[in-house]
Amino acid sequence: MGLxxxxxxxxxxxxxxxxxxxxxxSGTSMAARSKADSGSAVAGVNAxxxxxxxxxxIRREDVSAKHTLVGAAVHTASAMLWAGLYEALQARRERRTVAGALVDAAGVAALAAVVDLKLVPERLTPGFQHRMSRESLWMVYGSFALGLALGGLQRREEAPTVRDLRE
Known part of the structure; x- marks a missing residue:
């Protein structure tokens, strides 16, 4: 396998x-905030x-394979997509640092929020914004950023950077 x-x-x-x-x-935060805002922990996960x-x-408040499992799968797939952008940003850095991980994670989470809530057609929004307050959305996207940063900081010395491609 080549470099x-x-x-x-x-x-x-x-x-x-x-x-x-x-x-x-972010899913844990979504469930907690959905429970606080709408009375159902799975309402946000179903959305x-x-x-x-x-x-x-979006209206479902009970656990079901059709809504809860699919909602969790869509949320997870979306998180992995955004994590790809996060890792691409991290790989561009000469050195992976805590500050860089936090900045990149916050930037990706902010971009995800803008794309999810403002730029895409309603059919492609996450849907959970209909079940939670604005403050709760901040918490969900903030916990998403934290997850990216924590993930990115694990084994950061072993993570590839563009410098590896030049050597």
Missing amino acids: TTRFLVNTAQRALKDGLLAAAL PAHWVHGEES
């Missing part, structure tokens, strides 16, 4: 791990399933 291929595979593996951690933290099942998913 470039190893670099890309390593970056993709890190993005998957970062995305899983970010999805877990992303509206990509597949329409508006019914």
